[in-house]
Amino acid sequence: MLDQADGYVTADGRQIGPVVMEMQNITLRFGGVEAIKDISFDIREGEVRAIIGPNGAGKSSMLNVISGFYVPQEGQVLYKGAPRPAMKPFEVARQGIARTFQNIALFEGMSVLDNVMTGRLTHMKTGMFSQALWKGRAEAEETENREVAEKIIDFLEIQAIRKTPVARLPYGLKKRVELARALAAEPNLLLLDEPMAGMNVEEKEDMSRFILSMNDEFGTTIALIEHDMGVVMDLSDRVVVMDYGKKIGDGTPDEVRNNQDVIDAYLGVSHD
Numbered sequence: 001m002l003d004q005a006d007g008y009v010t011a012d013g014r015q016i017g018p019v020v021m022e023m024q025n026i027t028l029r030f031g032g033v034e035a036i037k038d039i040s041f042d043i044r045e046g047e048v049r050a051i052i053g054p055n056g057a058g059k060s061s062m063l064n065v066i067s068g069f070y071v072p073q074e075g076q077v078l079y080k081g082a083p084r085p086a087m088k089p090f091e092v093a094r095q096g097i098a099r100t101f102q103n104i105a106l107f108e109g110m111s112v113l114d115n116v117m118t119g120r121l122t123h124m125k126t127g128m129f130s131q132a133l134w135k136g137r138a139e140a141e142e143t144e145n146r147e148v149a150e151k152i153i154d155f156l157e158i159q160a161i162r163k164t165p166v167a168r169l170p171y172g173l174k175k176r177v178e179l180a181r182a183l184a185a186e187p188n189l190l191l192l193d194e195p196m197a198g199m200n201v202e203e204k205e206d207m208s209r210f211i212l213s214m215n216d217e218f219g220t221t222i223a224l225i226e227h228d229m230g231v232v233m234d235l236s237d238r239v240v241v242m243d244y245g246k247k248i249g250d251g252t253p254d255e256v257r258n259n260q261d262v263i264d265a266y267l268g269v270s271h272d
């Protein structure tokens with residue numbers, strides 16, 4: 001039913017909408033290295049879309065194209081039906097796209113709450129000048145942003161550490177705080193860069209649960225890249241598989257799991 005333009009309903013009753021982002025024949029080069037070779041796929045509203053592949057397959061490069069950080073030499077990215085020009089990070093954020101990073105990028109000296117509040121920056125309308133003139137308006141906005149941040153802190157079950165400086169937290173919790181900050185932006189599209197990397201089994205299970213409930217509760221469209229094929233199979237509606245810069249598979253987890261090219265890539269069989 002994936003060819004229905006308006007979307008479809010999943011086996012577990014979730015509504016998947018129309019295509020929000022379309023990658024058309026993307027090629028990205030770094031000097032002589034072709035990191036992405038003529039890849040096309042789309043991301044639908046409300047789905048959890050994974051991009052997986054072995055080391056060096058081109059996943060991070062692809063996430064950076066999706067986020068607008070890299071502009072491909074060939075092909076184009078359509079967002080909500082319109083070609084997307086080169087953009088600055090704040091313009092990407094204004095379009096409702098948020099992301100997390102593989103190497104956690106938090107303000108280590110700041111508390112969890114303050115870090116999550118930085119996720120609200122794109123929603124702050126009151127500039128310094130009008131803050132000076134309209135104190136009431138600035139205060140109302142601050143309260144509203146704080147309420148959203150607190151709601152997300154509750155949702156991700158990190159209330160107990162809301163005042164703790166991030167530097168003191170273990171790795172798994174830092175990853176969750178980063179997720180909270182991205183979610184605080186109330187994004188339409190959330191990009192997760194190897195959300196489970198470096199986690200133990202229990203932390204991976206927690207992270208999977210939060211990703212799924214975020215998608216369910218807020219209807220957030222999620223695109224994630226991951227090295228480990230196992231962890232994304234239970235999470236994702238559809239999976240793109242990359243190997244040596246090429247797309248070698250695209251479909252439901254079951255379709256991808258049974259694709260011989262995918263099996264070979266993960267077993268290290270050469271594709272020359």
Ligand SMILES: Nc1ncnc2c1ncn2[C@@H]1O[C@H](COP(=O)(O)OP(=O)(O)OP(=O)(O)O)[C@@H](O)[C@H]1O
Nearest residue numbers: 030033035053054055056057058059060061062227
């Ligand atoms: N900034 C860059 N400059 C030059 N080459 C790059 C750059 N970024 C990536 N590459 C090259 O592009 C190819 C794809 O790398 P990329 O990091 O996108 O793969 P990946 O699938 O994310 O790998 P990993 O799982 O190891 O993070 C590799 O050959 C890599 O060396």
